[in-house]
Amino acid sequence: MPFKKKTIPQKEPAPKKVLTEEPKKDLDEEGEGKSGKTFELLRGFRDILPEDQGRWNLVRDTIRSIAESYSFDRIDLPILERSDLFQRTIGKGTDIVEKEMYVFTDPSNRSVALRPEATASAARAYISHGMLDRPQPVKMWYLGPMFRHDRPQAGRYRQFYQAGFESFGVDESIVDAQLIVIGHQIFKQLGLDVKVEINSIGTAECRAAYLTELVAYFRQHRAKLSEDDKRRLQKNPLRILDSKEEVTRELLQGAPQILDWLDEKSKEHFMKVLEFLEEVEVPYVLNPYLVRGLDYYTHSVFEFVQADDTGDGAQSALGGGGRYDGLVEILGGRSTPACGFALGLERIVRALEAKGINPPERPPARVFFAQLGDASRRVGLKLFEEFRQAGIPVAEAFGKNALKGQLETANKLGVELTLILGQKEVLDGTIIIRDMESGAQEIVDVKKVVGLVKKKLYQEEGVEPVSHSPVVDS
Numbered sequence: 001m002p003f004k005k006k007t008i009p010q011k012e013p014a015p016k017k018v019l020t021e022e023p024k025k026d027l028d029e030e031g032e033g034k035s036g037k038t039f040e041l042l043r044g045f046r047d048i049l050p051e052d053q054g055r056w057n058l059v060r061d062t063i064r065s066i067a068e069s070y071s072f073d074r075i076d077l078p079i080l081e082r083s084d085l086f087q088r089t090i091g092k093g094t095d096i097v098e099k100e101m102y103v104f105t106d107p108s109n110r111s112v113a114l115r116p117e118a119t120a121s122a123a124r125a126y127i128s129h130g131m132l133d134r135p136q137p138v139k140m141w142y143l144g145p146m147f148r149h150d151r152p153q154a155g156r157y158r159q160f161y162q163a164g165f166e167s168f169g170v171d172e173s174i175v176d177a178q179l180i181v182i183g184h185q186i187f188k189q190l191g192l193d194v195k196v197e198i199n200s201i202g203t204a205e206c207r208a209a210y211l212t213e214l215v216a217y218f219r220q221h222r223a224k225l226s227e228d229d230k231r232r233l234q235k236n237p238l239r240i241l242d243s244k245e246e247v248t249r250e251l252l253q254g255a256p257q258i259l260d261w262l263d264e265k266s267k268e269h270f271m272k273v274l275e276f277l278e279e280v281e282v283p284y285v286l287n288p289y290l291v292r293g294l295d296y297y298t299h300s301v302f303e304f305v306q307a308d309d310t311g312d313g314a315q316s317a318l319g320g321g322g323r324y325d326g327l328v329e330i331l332g333g334r335s336t337p338a339c340g341f342a343l344g345l346e347r348i349v350r351a352l353e354a355k356g357i358n359p360p361e362r363p364p365a366r367v368f369f370a371q372l373g374d375a376s377r378r379v380g381l382k383l384f385e386e387f388r389q390a391g392i393p394v395a396e397a398f399g400k401n402a403l404k405g406q407l408e409t410a411n412k413l414g415v416e417l418t419l420i421l422g423q424k425e426v427l428d429g430t431i432i433i434r435d436m437e438s439g440a441q442e443i444v445d446v447k448k449v450v451g452l453v454k455k456k457l458y459q460e461e462g463v464e465p466v467s468h469s470p471v472v473d474s
């Protein structure tokens, strides 16, 4: 049956709208546009653009090569975990658990969380894969995104990348010291000047005695404290040492110090860590107020702080860590000493940017392939693969037709040679090599072009290109 054309009843033309004010954007409580035609990023989330990948690759590659040279094995942990994994280990009274976790109920009605950090996950993996029965220490490293719903600011995001190092199974001070050395080496290799701040918060027992003293001291001055610090005093008194309030910082000068409350074993452990650092000439600064924002720490805690602070108010801790001897047991495993640290990659990349360090994302092309028509594109596709396998970076503009436009692109890219393949050359089995500086052109056998280009570009320099050909077992 033929379709019947529907007739649309004629309507009065709608009166033209006169805009008297800017159209109001539908904003949510975070100030993000909800009804715009384009999608905007969520606050605190960002894209890492192709032009920034050079710096990111430098950081990732440096971390990977140092991790391997210290015999750390890579582990990849899930981004989503049961929410109580973090609640139980990071601590109920901490900012992360109280305010910053992305917690939701999954379709199986289970409470899950986007990981705010990965130490708890690493400890979970250590237990669930029976790593206690492997030779100790078990040394693992990871790199991936973490999520904290904190107030975004320079160097603080809601999704950020961490690279972490965790060493399980050995309680010796040398483990703490070597982890600090590893962090220090990473920054040194990246050319960043970083200060190590260090403290010891001892065992849970000596900390309990210290906290009684600390709370008693601050109670005398309670009236002077901000509401936030009063809350800290009640909920998580150790965090008062971290306060940014000026009054509190002044009061801290007369407050009892944790180092005076360490038992003999904790003191000895800490002194040894410092001695090892002196031995390998890693400069450190004792910071008696350094406590860190996670509850699982015992003994050494440390941070890598940017020495040449950019002064833009950005977060200056590029990394942090410490010993966490009780964590595996909290998660139901056998008592296992452990120590580790994590670095904040956005902050490191930012520091590199401030120093003007931006390595190229990949080696620039030295050869351009110009084609004229489909027959030459077909040969070009194959040729392109041969160049790639020989490790010679070639650029192309397969989408362009005219030679002029392609040569302009080649010029813009600053390549040394352009290969020109027209209809005639395809029929003859030849190709033109054009020297972009002198403009001289020669016609060569297409089968020999890869070898000839290699000779021209690399033999004079006395280096070999990096081959990308797959390794085949003979």
Ligand code: HAM
Residues within 6 Å of the ligand: 116, 117, 118, 119, 148, 150, 155, 156, 157, 158, 159, 160, 161, 162, 164, 165, 166, 293, 294, 317, 318, 319, 320, 321, 322, 324, 339, 340, 341, 342, 343, 344, 345, 346, 347
């Ligand atoms: P953390 O101090 O919470 O420790 O984080 C480590 C590093 O991650 C920080 O020093 C900082 O560079 C970066 N970072 C933290 N939060 C943000 C954020 N919102 N935006 C950008 N960067 C951030 C931990 O996470 C522990 N798991 C470290 C550890 C490993 N301890 C023992 N092993």
